[in-house]
Amino acid sequence: MIIVVMGVSGSGKTTIGKLLAAKLSLPFFDADDFHPDFNVKKMASGIPLDDLDRQPWLEKLAQHIIDWEQHKGAVLACSALKEKYRQILGSNKKINWIYLDGNKDLIGNRMQARLGHYMKAGLLDSQFEALEIPSYGIHAPIERDPQSIIQHILQALNIHQNLSEIGILGMGVMGKSLALNCAEKGIKTAIYNRHVPGKEEKIAQNVVKDNPQMRHLIPFDELQVFLHNLEVPRKILLMIPAGEAVDQQIQQLIPFLEDGDVIIDGGNSHYEDSSRRAAFLEKNGLRFVAMGVSGGEEGARKGPSMMPGGDREAVKGLLPIFEKIAAKNTNGEPCVAYIGPEGSGHFVKMVHNSIEYGEMQLLAEVYGLMRYYFAMHPPQIAEILEQWLNQGESSYLLEITIDIMRTKEGQEYLLDKILDQAAQKGTGGWSVEAALKHAVPYGPLVEAVMARIISSQKSNRLALSNLYGIQKPKGDFDYSELLEDLKNAYRTVRILNHEIGFSLIKQASDDHKWSLDLAKIAGIWTNGCIIRSDLMMKLSTLLDENSYILEMDDYVSLLRSDHKSLGKVISASINAGVAIPVMSAAFQYFLGRVTASSSANLIQAQRDYFGAHTYQRVDKGPDEYFHTEWKKSGD
Template sequence: MNKSVVYIIYGVSGSGKTTIGKALAKDFKIPFFDADDFHPESNIKKMSNGFPLDDTDRAPWLKKMANEISDWSTKNGAVLACSALKQKYRETLQSIDSEYIEWIFLEGSFDLIAHRMEVRKHHFFKKEMLVSQFETLEKPKEGIVINIDKNSDEIVNEIKSKLHTNKSQLGLIGLGVMGKSLAKNFLSKDFTLSVYNRQMDNYEVDVAKKFVSEQPDSDDVLGFDDLQSFVSSLEQPRTIMLMVNAGKPVDLVIDSLIPLLSKEDCIIDGGNSHYKVTLERSKRLAKHEIDFLGTGISGGEEGALKGPSIMPSGSKKAYDTSGLFLETISARDKNGNSCCTYVGPEGSGHFVKMVHNGIEYAEMQLLAETYHILRFYAGKTPIQISDIFDKWIENGLKSYLLEITSGILLEKEGDDFLIDKILDKAGQKGTGGWSTNAALELGVSLSTISESVMARNISGMKSERVEASAIYQLKTTTIALDNIAFVESLEKAFKATSIINHHIGFELIKEASKEYNWELNLSEIARIWTNGCIIRSDLMEQIWELFFNNNDTSLLTFPDIVTIMKPRVTSLSEIVSIGLKAGFSLPVFSAATNYFLAYTSAQSSANIIQAQRDYFGAHTYQRVDTSLDQYFHTNWKH
């Protein structure tokens, strides 16, 4: 006959056996029983009169309970609350094989329990009998011990975490939008999970508990607002993912975790942290022999839920241990492989995510400029522009951002297009600016990305822009004739700009790899960006294949890219010229044009700059008619 587990919760009166037992039984969906309900009337009367029970009184009661336990085990199991203070009492109750009984001892100080007894009502046991109970109590030799100096939810979670069948495989801290979506993703992949969220009165209350209650299979997830209990609930070596706001909140959580963790435990920071800060955190945790993975995650709320692109970096040993979790929940490329790879050491994963966001900024601005010139220069309606974008997708320009923009343009409120009701003031979280700063430090041009950041900045100057518009009263022009040729030219310019933008982003990654000795694999980075992330596109599929075995080649110099670019350069320059003459700001189109013309020019204008620098600062210059290791200075004032 198959048997089920009976959970016996024991301890002195006032330790919370009934409260915890009922809660545990509810979670496990099994019956709850209180041993006090099985006392004969003579025992209840004796205790009510202030006299403790002796072993003669207890013997028939314990035997009756043993028979009940045996019966419950043949059904669905049960939870029993019973004092069972002496070892011999517990041996009597142990009427079935020990593997079918889980002993759970609720431990608390005399003062704590005495205080609870003072506020307890309608119970036949008096506080005066507590001394007798503590004298009788024999500390357990089996089962688990739970300290009751916390609330009932935390006690239940700790019990569940300590039962050998309920240790979670990993933990997640922070149940914001991305944290909740990732947690659901982990659960959908059949991982057992513990989640933790801070408690803040009137702001964040019972977030973890509510999350657990909302899951269809709550047996696989434990919720905590006590960090110690959360950590105790995890299998060792522990893997803990942080999904908290970047910056100081990450450090505060790490500082709280360090005393609770053990050697070879691993913390994964899945937020948008700066790559240099990630390096500092790695070094700090290494002193405690705790592993750290700085991990970029892209895909937004939907990607986090269904499968994002994931960019982890740090300890390779830690990735070998904890990377399985990340690989399992990530998106899949066209070959079915995980869109997650070990990027490299230190903060390289967060650096790569930063550049991803920079490329994303520029692609979004490029689409915004394209929409704007189609709407207000070519005179197209949002529906017509959506149709144009759909045709571009069919022509090989498919991308997530182009697809969602096409859909955005169709959204209406009543008879009005929603896009016309949205304030033209773009927000940002700073990662685009980080890319620009990194490019300045590394001496890399980041034209399209930097201009997209500046475009967001100037969009934020709404009131000043309105005032300046009223002052200057400049007019924009529209196309008077058939504009089919213009739309075709715009499509070519759009693709050329997107290629240039991606080239610029990968050049920044390549330079950082050299500077920091990261040995980054550009093909692998492109591959994990082919699905799950915001900048996934047909172009990214092509970039992945081009960089395969050609890691040091610049994107714009690949023969396949040259073939695409050559017939589109004229269109790119023409669109910028037309747009500017018509009175439209095209920062990313313009930046891409300027970058490309400079990049493909054997002779630049920089010689005059070197002459100027030497004139006022004696900075010296090199010459075209001598070796490059020679430097010259001219006395220009004569």
């Protein structure tokens, strides 16, 4: 198919031509690019071209049209003002002519605003004098917006608009993997990545080039063209870094969007930012979905766990797409569901990451005890962990830890060559802030974050290690009994980590009136995400909006006995000089939660002593408060 978009300068030939080419998946060419330098200089000097100037230019274009017709076809933006020019280009039987029809005042105003173009507004009179409006072809009034013009042209051409179901903006690791996942599931997907000269060039095109089998993947490097290639209401998934970049991208999108279009933030944004963005976009007639995505690169490519929150109707329209690409649980159900309003989707993902921090640190502590106290080598550790895996402690993080233990580089274990500095991206710290804000005890998961911070201070740790010289005793003892306690301790801390995370979700849901479904959230986390496990499978059937894991019959008897194993492991680790902050904090959390009478009465007395904060009494009513003059005058 050959399409020539014609009209006087300033009528929008290039804009409409590019949009039309994108809709039809055809290459676009601008006839102005084929002018010889002599013609360009002449027009830039304000001198109109004559027919002798145009003749070789038109003949050159005619030859290109023959070449394009023999291949895929093309869309050409060309003024083609006179009938004889159009005859040189080719007969009207071979070419689909699109005439952009507009009055001189409208076009003149557009040309006045166009900077840096060699065709000056003063030449517009000569353009209209030369114009011979064709009696054939499609006449498209340019007073309409570009999208309406394109729809008019496609309807006149009787061409089905094969638009993309979803657009993914940002072709980093996660964005690219989700795009390939969508395309593989038969979802027509438009992809876009910003263009940064010398740094990010043709990123989207290269994704398609590297994956030629993905027929449903359409690349773009112009934002407006990308957006016009989407079905209405448009669904734009942002897979870009959290923070200011998201706000900037939203501002760039707004001028090209229409009421009802949906923006989905699939990054690790702060939930309060997401709530703010939801309110802002609602005022602009747009819908916003704050969606947590878990599973890493592999999950995004093969099936992630997804937590969309925000506009309920928008999520309802997205679920047919998301359910196709999501991981499936053991019942074949997709690991995606509507979470709740505002930024709740990102809040739940934040807590997911917090539990992930705790689970990772717990495994690191188990490894540390086995490696540096029991003096076990990585393959021995892997063997023990595999036994735990087969005895009901199955989890994704345990599985990958076993793989890591067995990975060698030459004759050495790769783990021994990795620097002991753990990085973090922020969600762990955010969850600590949220726990403080909602007054939820969070000790073990706080310690998981703190452990990473301490690990990052490598040079200081080395200096202090030399200063104190604490020696770790190594495995010249029978650790078999302690190994069983370690397994029980591992199981206990995992239960407590999940108790803490779900308690924060429950409290935030109550405080924000989100009405979050804990069982549904656990169900989403049964596959695709990093913290998927047999424990999560069980919780998905036990949790409800009023439940605490510590109160569940399934775990009461278990923790009643296993917490003693945790105490033994902590005692042994202290004697051995091995730091286990998450295990230690979990033990303190458990004891604090199950202790009926604590020492906090002394704290309240101290507060009243120096600040007259008052206190309540165990022998008085719940609404009565008291103050004591603790230090009598003259004493």
